[in-house]
Amino acid sequence: MKRVKAFAPATVANVSCGFDILGFALDSLGDTVELVAKESPGLTVKSIKGDGGKLPLEEDKNTCSIAIQAMLDAMGSKQGFDIYLEKGxxxxxxxxxxxxxxxxxxxxxxxxxxxxxxKKDLLPFAIVAEKAACGAAHADNVAPSLLGGFVLIRDYFPPDVIKLPVPEGLCCTLLHPHYQLNTSDSRSVLRERIPLKDAITQSGNVAGLIAGLFQSDFELISRSLKDVIAEPYRASLLPGFETVKSAMLRAGALGMGISGSGPTLFVLSKGAHLHEKFGSEAKKIYDQLGLGLDMYFSKINTQGGGLIQS
Structure with a gap:
């Protein structure tokens, strides 16, 4: 076999109270990579579609080639590949x-x-690429994208990840307002020291969320989707955040939070029937703010990255 195509899904990281330690994968949305094995060594990023010409083709800067090179180095392999990336x-x-x-x-x-x-042993190579992309070796995006479902990152040295159960009917609506928010800005507003009271509250919410997932207890999941460490400080960077969150909760959401470092917001619900209502309410608010809005609906992807059969 000389040519293979694979897909990996979009993810929501942090999941409110799970700052840097929880993430989950989404259906349909994601990126596709086609690889062609070469007779000669070396990695070449031949093309990137869907990025508007913004992503680097240099093999030492592109996350695809960085991840593959880390893998090849671990094997002591000189195998070469041509890389074709399609951004979704x-x-x-x-x-x-x-x-x-x-x-x-x-x-x-x-x-x-x-x-x-x-599959799980590919995670360290993905973390290497993530560090190159954003400056920090976080796994709360790469782990769920690789493994699917909800994932807990218990430790990073070495990576210790636990795949969590996904209750039947748990769904996600993504709200992507049209404005730019740099990860560095989102990080800069965070406190370096956390008061004991907040640490206790956050720990209780993380434990409650995980217990809710195991027990398929949607009320417990809802009560636990509260972040007292990052969201109170990042919310000020997100136009309309508090108004949108209040509207989503009134509309029946289990909870709403910031996906990763934003600006996308995730809304969790029991079942798909509320998706259009969430979108309608959110659009009214962002229209008043003069901001465009993209909306996506997804079940939780429990499979993670995989091959595309031709």
């Missing part, structure tokens, strides 16, 4: 765009190399 995610959106590219590339490369790694 907006850049800088808080949907795990760089993570999806890296994961799709790794899944494809692993297949062409004869599957030397189990």
């Amino acid at each position: 995610l907006p850049l800088g959106s808080g949907m795990g765009s760089s993570a999806a590219s890296a994961v799709a590339a790794l899944v494809a490369a692993n297949e062409l190399l004869g599957n030397p790694f189990d």
Whole structure:
């Protein structure tokens, strides 16, 4: 086999109280990578579609090639690949765009190399690419994009990730307002020291959310989707955030939070029947703010990155 195509899904990181330790994968939205094995060594990013010409083709800067090179180095392999990336995610959106590219590339490369790694063992290589993309070795996007479902990152040294159950009927609506928010700005407003009271509250909410997932207890999930560490400070960077959140909760949402570092917002619900209502209410608010809005509906993707059968 000389040519393989793989897809990796968009993700929501942090999930309110799970700052840097929780994430989940989405259906349909994501990136596609096609790899062609070469006779000669070296990685070449041949083309990128859907990025508006913004992403680098240089192999030492592109997350696809960085992830694959980390994998090849671990194997001591000189295998070469031509890389064709198709972006299905907006850049800088808080949907795990760089993570999806890296994961799709790794899944494809692993297949062409004869599957030397189990899927979960690809995670360290994806983390290397994520660090190159955003300056920090976070796994709350790459882990769910790779493994699917809800994922808990218990530790980073070494990576220790636990896949959590997904209650039947849990759905997500994404609200992507049309404005730019830099990850560095989102990080800069966070406190370096957390009061004991807030740490206790946040720990309780994380534990409650995980228990709710295991027990399929939607009321417990709803009560636990509260962030006292990041959201109170990041909300000021997001026009209309508090107004939108209040509207979503009135409309029947389990909870709403910031996807990654924003500006995309995620709204969790029991079932799909509220999606149009969420979108309608959100659009009214963003129209008043003079901002465009893209909306996506998704069930939770429990499979993660995988091959596309031709």
